[in-house]
Amino acid sequence: MPPELNSRPRLAPGCRLGENNQQRVLLMPERALRLNGPSLEIVERCDGKHTVQQIISELQQIYSKAQPQKVEEDILGYLALLQKERALDFEL
Amino acid sequence: MTTTPNPLALIAELTHRCPLHCVYCSNPVELQSRSNELSTETWSRVFQEAAKLGVLQADFTGGEPLARTDIIDLVRAGRSTGLYVNLITSGLPLDETKLAALVAAGLDHIQLSFQGAREELANEISGAKSHAQKLRVLEWVKQHRVALTLNFVIHRRNINQLEDMVALAESSSATRIEFANVQYYGWAFANRENLLPTREQLDQSLTLIKREQERLQGRIRIEYVVPDYYAKYPKPCMGGWGRKLMLITPSGDALPCHAAQVIPGLSFENVNDRSLREIWEKSASFQKFRGEDWMQEPCKTCDRREQDFGGCRCQALLLAGDAAATDPVCSLAPLRPKVDAILAAVNLAPASVGAGLACPDPVGAPPASEPLTRPSWLYRPNPA
Numbered sequence: 001m002p003p004e005l006n007s008r009p010r011l012a013p014g015c016r017l018g019e020n021n022q023q024r025v026l027l028m029p030e031r032a033l034r035l036n037g038p039s040l041e042i043v044e045r046c047d048g049k050h051t052v053q054q055i056i057s058e059l060q061q062i063y064s065k066a067q068p069q070k071v072e073e074d075i076l077g078y079l080a081l082l083q084k085e086r087a088l089d090f091e092l
Numbered sequence: 093m094t095t096t097p098n099p100l101a102l103i104a105e106l107t108h109r110c111p112l113h114c115v116y117c118s119n120p121v122e123l124q125s126r127s128n129e130l131s132t133e134t135w136s137r138v139f140q141e142a143a144k145l146g147v148l149q150a151d152f153t154g155g156e157p158l159a160r161t162d163i164i165d166l167v168r169a170g171r172s173t174g175l176y177v178n179l180i181t182s183g184l185p186l187d188e189t190k191l192a193a194l195v196a197a198g199l200d201h202i203q204l205s206f207q208g209a210r211e212e213l214a215n216e217i218s219g220a221k222s223h224a225q226k227l228r229v230l231e232w233v234k235q236h237r238v239a240l241t242l243n244f245v246i247h248r249r250n251i252n253q254l255e256d257m258v259a260l261a262e263s264s265s266a267t268r269i270e271f272a273n274v275q276y277y278g279w280a281f282a283n284r285e286n287l288l289p290t291r292e293q294l295d296q297s298l299t300l301i302k303r304e305q306e307r308l309q310g311r312i313r314i315e316y317v318v319p320d321y322y323a324k325y326p327k328p329c330m331g332g333w334g335r336k337l338m339l340i341t342p343s344g345d346a347l348p349c350h351a352a353q354v355i356p357g358l359s360f361e362n363v364n365d366r367s368l369r370e371i372w373e374k375s376a377s378f379q380k381f382r383g384e385d386w387m388q389e390p391c392k393t394c395d396r397r398e399q400d401f402g403g404c405r406c407q408a409l410l411l412a413g414d415a416a417a418t419d420p421v422c423s424l425a426p427l428r429p430k431v432d433a434i435l436a437a438v439n440l441a442p443a444s445v446g447a448g449l450a451c452p453d454p455v456g457a458p459p460a461s462e463p464l465t466r467p468s469w470l471y472r473p474n475p476a
Contacts, residue, residue, distance in 0.1 A: 012239070013240075014200050014201045014267070015239070018176065019174065021146055028239070030201075032176075086268060086313040
């Protein structure tokens with residue numbers, strides 16, 4: 001189930017950004033995800049304020065050389081992965 | 093010399109004191125007393141050294157970590173170094189005030205243990221009146237923004253309660269359930285014949301877990317650890333010896349795994365004498381089974397050696413009498429027949445008490461998971 005474009009993703013309780021040896025990570029119960037470039041840009045915007053649509057628009061601007069459609073697909077795919085990990089709550 | 097990858101998690105056994113007496117406790121059979129426990133200052137230094145070494149997560153465990161009167165200071169000390177602080181607790185010494193203080197100190201994640209979904213069995217397994225308090229804790233946690241995992245240790249007697257356990261989690265604020273079948277070391281090894289599930293129970297549980305994982309996807313993540321006696325290949329114990337994890341005992345000994353002290357000939361460095369980095373990179377105990385040089389056949393030339401690292405060294409010692417042997421739960425291990433014999437005994441037992449198909453009159457016979465009499469458990473005591 002892809003996330004709704006007008007919902008506002010927010011990191012779930014117990015999920016937060018961390019850093020180690022200059023590597024940004026998403027810390028969550030019993031695991032950690034390395035964040036690089038686009039994945040970090042996405043996670044930093046999962047603040048309960050940005051809608052999914054806004055995250056897509058902002059990243060399409062940052063990665064203006066990439067195809068907008070591809071950027072959107074990648075973001076939706078990554079948000080779905082974070083949702084499966086139970087790292088996100090979606091607020092309407 | 094190749095550089096050693098840094099550890100990712102620190103298991104901080106803050107104390108061995110515990111109000112529960114679980115029959116499968118993962119603590120060593122020889123428990124440390126309070127007088128040997130590390131000070132607040134030493135633990136704080138250990139957390140700083142761990143974060144510098146590259147550790148991301150600290151698991152505060154015990155015993156019961158809340159038995160430490162300085163637990164709030166310890167949580168604050170851990171979190172202030174950037175570590176992700178995870179509290180593995182029975183919930184017994186908790187009240188609403190202490191919970192609020194722990195969260196305010198930076199606690200990231202509470203892992204609350206349950207011994208069953210129903211009070212009678214849960215109290216029997218923990219050897220204490222514990223279940224009702226855990227239900228109160230679930231209500232209190234709802235008031236806070238903190239991650240919650242419900243942890244159930246699964247065995248023959250409670251494996252038929254999985255659905256009720258999932259329902260309990262759904263009624264709480266948990267985002268994660270950990271169903272971990274008992275692993276057979278220490279106290280659990282002593283109680284093994286009353287704890288190992290039957291093959292039929294295990295198969296049913298796998299079907300149920302798969303269904304519930306799909307149903308709850310995106311809401312609650314369910315993890316299921318099978319009993320490795322039934323597995324085809326061994327578990328990658330601790331993610332490989334000296335590869336990912338470091339455990340510090342209540343008195344400060346640094347161990348590559350929970351049960352490492354049972355392995356003869358190994359001695360352990362103490363955090364009072366050495367830095368964490370020195371221990372991780374140089375100590376003989378962490379080097380002992382690191383990499384592949386120590387491996388015997390069939391591990392030495394096996395394609396899976398980088399996946400499971402030959403399995404568990406303590407289990408090899410317990411079952412094969414040699415800590416460097418292939419873990420006997422592996423289907424390729426020369427000593428696998430020994431594990432098969434243990435399983436055969438477990439799987440034949442229900443029929444022999446009259447609950448199997450061969451019984452002409454099963455009416456009134458207890459289901460296979462219910463023993464005719466209560467097992468005589470060996471309970472874990474509380475150290476002084």
